Each structure stands twice: as C-alpha cells, then as structure tokens.
Amino acid sequence: MALVLDALLVLLLVVLATHLMREPDLFEAGVWFIAFGLVMALAWLRLGAPDVALAEAAIGAGVTGALFLNTLAEVREHPADCGPLGSGCSVRSVRSPAVGLLALALTGLVAGVVGALVPVATGRPAPDFPEAAAGNPVTAVLLDVRGYDTLLETAVLLLALAGVAAAGRGPQGGDAGGETAAQPLLMGLVRLLVPAGVLIAGALVWLGGKGAGGAFQAGAVLGGSGILLQLTGIRAVPPQRRYAWVRLLAVAGTGVFLGVALGTLAAGRGFLDYPAAGGASLVLLIEVGAAVSVGLLLLGLFEGVGPFRRSGRAR
Amino acid sequence: MTWIDGLGWGLVVAGGGFFTAGTVGLLRFPDTLTRLHALTKADNTGLGLVMLGLAVQAETGRDAGLLLLTWALVLTTAGPVAALLAAARSRDGEEEG
Numbered sequence: 001m002a003l004v005l006d007a008l009l010v011l012l013l014v015v016l017a018t019h020l021m022r023e024p025d026l027f028e029a030g031v032w033f034i035a036f037g038l039v040m041a042l043a044w045l046r047l048g049a050p051d052v053a054l055a056e057a058a059i060g061a062g063v064t065g066a067l068f069l070n071t072l073a074e075v076r077e078h079p080a081d082c083g084p085l086g087s088g089c090s091v092r093s094v095r096s097p098a099v100g101l102l103a104l105a106l107t108g109l110v111a112g113v114v115g116a117l118v119p120v121a122t123g124r125p126a127p128d129f130p131e132a133a134a135g136n137p138v139t140a141v142l143l144d145v146r147g148y149d150t151l152l153e154t155a156v157l158l159l160a161l162a163g164v165a166a167a168g169r170g171p172q173g174g175d176a177g178g179e180t181a182a183q184p185l186l187m188g189l190v191r192l193l194v195p196a197g198v199l200i201a202g203a204l205v206w207l208g209g210k211g212a213g214g215a216f217q218a219g220a221v222l223g224g225s226g227i228l229l230q231l232t233g234i235r236a237v238p239p240q241r242r243y244a245w246v247r248l249l250a251v252a253g254t255g256v257f258l259g260v261a262l263g264t265l266a267a268g269r270g271f272l273d274y275p276a277a278g279g280a281s282l283v284l285l286i287e288v289g290a291a292v293s294v295g296l297l298l299l300g301l302f303e304g305v306g307p308f309r310r311s312g313r314a315r
Numbered sequence: 316m317t318w319i320d321g322l323g324w325g326l327v328v329a330g331g332g333f334f335t336a337g338t339v340g341l342l343r344f345p346d347t348l349t350r351l352h353a354l355t356k357a358d359n360t361g362l363g364l365v366m367l368g369l370a371v372q373a374e375t376g377r378d379a380g381l382l383l384l385t386w387a388l389v390l391t392t393a394g395p396v397a398a399l400l401a402a403a404r405s406r407d408g409e410e411e412g
Contacts, residue, residue, distance in 0.1 A: 183398075183399070185394070185395040185398045185399070186395055186399060188395070189391070189392065189395040189396075192391060193391075193392070
C-alpha cells in the first residue's frame with residue numbers, strides 16, 4: 001500500500017517537472033514550481049526526513065516561489081526581453097542531443113551511486129551522537145559534527161545577500177503596498193499570521209534541538225513573514241540599505257557562529273569544539289543567530305529583485 | 316475494525332469526495348471567480364472532513380487538537396487569499412478592457 005503511494009508520488013514529481021520545463025508562460029511555470037516544491041516536501045516526509053521536508057516546504061515551495069514570481073513581475077515590465085510577437089516571455093528549450101546524453105549520463109551516475117549505497121544503509125538504526133551538543137541527530141550533524149561546513153554555508157548566504165544588495169534594486173517607496181494596504185482582509189490576515197510566524201520560528205529553533213526543526217526552517221518562516229509584511233507595504237523591517245543595525249543583524253548569523261568558534265579556540269579547545277557542559281546552549285545561541293540572519297537574507301533577496309520603479313533604475 | 320475506525324474512514328472518504336468535487340469545479344467552471352468559489356468552499360470543507368476523520372482515529376487528544384488547529388489555520392488563510400485573487404483578477408480584467 002505504501003509502495004503504491006510512493007510510486008504515485010514519484011510519478012507526480014516527474015509529471016510536474018516535465019510540465020514545469022515545457023511551459024512557455026513563465027508565470028505558469030513559477031506556479032508549477034511551487035506545486036513541485038510541495039510534492040517534493042511530501043516525498044522527503046516519505047523518506048523519513050521531516051527536517052528536510054520542513055525546509056523544502058518553507059524555502060523551496062514558499063520563499064523561492066515568491067522570489068520567482070516577484071522577478072517575473074520585472075520581466076513582464078520589460079517587453080524587450082519577451083518574444084518578438086509580444087505574446088509573453090517564452091522559454092526556448094535547448095534541443096540538442098548532447099544535452100540529452102548529458103542528462104542521461106547524470107541520471108545513470110546518480111542511480112549507480114544510490115544503488116551502491118542502499119545495501120549498506122538499510123537495517124541500520126538512526127545515527128546517535130551521544131557526545132554531540134544536540135539531541136536531534138540532524139542538528140547534531142549540522143552544528144556539531146560538521147559545524148565547520150555550516151559556518152561556511154552561512155558565509156555563502158551572506159555573500160548572496162551582498163551580491164543582491166549591490167546589484168539589485170534599491171528600497172522602493174510605499175507604492176508597492178498602496179493598493180493592497182487598503183484591503184482590510186489582507187491587513188487582518190497579516191495581523192494574525194506575522195506574530196504567529198515569529199512564534200513558530202522561535203518554536204522551530206527551540207524544538208530543533210530535540211525534534212524536527214532547526215535554524216534554517218525558522219529563518220525561512222521569519223523570511224516568509226517579512227515578505228508578507230513587505231507585500232502589504234508596512235515598513236516593519238527597515239530597508240537594509242539605509243539602516244546599519246539591520247545589516248548588522250543580517251551578519252549576526254555568521255558573526256555569532258564565528259565568535260563561538262573563535263571562543264572555543266581561545267579557551268584552549270579546538271575550533272568549534274563545544275564544551276560538554278553548556279554545549280547545548282552554545283548551539284542554541286548559534287541557531288538563533290542563524291535563524292535571524294537567514295530570515296533577513298530571504299527578505300533582502302525579495303527586496304532586491306522585482307520591478308524597478310518606472311521613474312528610474314536603482315542606484 | 317471498530318466503529319471508530321469505520322467512522323474515521325467514512326469521514327476521510329467523504330472529504331476526498333469534496334476534494335474531487337472542487338477539482339471538477341476548477342476544471343469545468345467557466346470563470347476565474349466561479350473557480351475560486353469551488354476551490355475555497357469545496358476544498359476547505361473536504362480538508363475539514365479529512366482532518367476530522369484523522370482526529371477521530373488519533374492516538375492522543377493532543378494529536379487530534381493539532382489536526383483541527385491545522386484546519387483552522389488553513390481556513391484562516393484560504394478566505395483572504397481567495398479574496399485577494401478575486402481582487403487581482405478584477406483589477407487585471409479592468410486593465411485589459
């Protein structure tokens with residue numbers, strides 16, 4: 001019975017991906033992408049990875065979908081980028097046998113690697129790290145066993161934010177929310193959802209130590225709440241270009257991580273070698289910093305793309 | 316199979332029927348506004364029935380409460396989202412003439 005469900009899920013994923021790539025209208029392709037992300041989250045659940053499913057649903061389906069559609073709004077405003085008939089932007093598919101062969105080779109490689117792994121992986125219990133600073137094995141791996149990788153990950157996110165802030169549009173005026181802010185339903189919804197979002201983000205960080213959750217999922221929920229506020233034109237989060245403290249908060253994730261790492265180094269232990277007592281608190285501190293940072297990063301990405309104002313391009 | 320299981324399964328199947336009705340409405344209704352109507356009403360009722368069916372079979376009261384809370388959250392967002400879509404549609408309709 002479960003096999004039928006899994007087979008249906010895989011079939012649905014393939015169908016969605018095919019539609020997504022063959023769809024000439026970019027807006028519809030964006031919507032297909034959001035649906036694909038949701039079904040992917042279901043697939044992660046079936047694979048027994050609730051942390052990844054949470055991250056996929058929040059970031060892959062939610063925030064990335066919003067970024068796509070926001071970017072499309074700009075593309076539509078520049079008709080020179082669209083097809084010559086003016087019938088909307090069309091994606092030209094690359095019809096070349098070399099690309100097809102490359103895709104086949106890649107699929108074969110992945111299948112071979114997975115096939116070689118499966119006999120080893122089945123029958124083993126979930127990994128348990130008794131000396132790690134967190135009870136949840138995913139968090140333990142992310143922030144303790146492979147903490148250095150996660151530190152570099154947060155630095156990469158920071159670079160992305162810097163790139164978007166440099167090359168993207170500047171802070172727009174309140175005109176983006178002029179129409180929507182007047183709608184009482186949307187304002188009521190935002191009044192309900194944004195505080196709930198902040199609470200849920202805090203719960204995700206706290207519960208991530210023992211169950212499913214973690215910093216990136218919480219950051220995605222925070223970013224989503226910020227994007228919702230941005231869409232209504234409420235200036236709850238000041239534009240990052242103008243206020244230094246917002247930029248400092250965005251750097252906080254990497255900063256706190258690096259601070260803790262250098263602190264353990266200065267205390268005579270290794271780089272990112274948490275002490276046995278208080279290690280969990282350090283991990284929680286890092287996760288809070290990372291969640292705030294990821295949330296501000298996603299909001300900054302959303303602010304940086306999208307339609308430029310008609311009066312002129314951003315500096 | 317106790318009567319509670321039967322009740323739960325019956326509710327879930329009924330919820331599935333509502334989802335099917337909503338999908339049929341999405342495919343067959345002529346206009347965006349009528350399609351939104353079908354999606355919002357039928358799908359959310361279907362979701363409520365499915366959640367009720369699962370809550371009846373839940374192991375602890377906390378799980379049942381969480382399921383019903385999820386339904387309440389979806390209801391809270393579905394109404395305003397449908398209204399926003401309808402407003403955007405009427406705005407686009409006016410611009411395109």
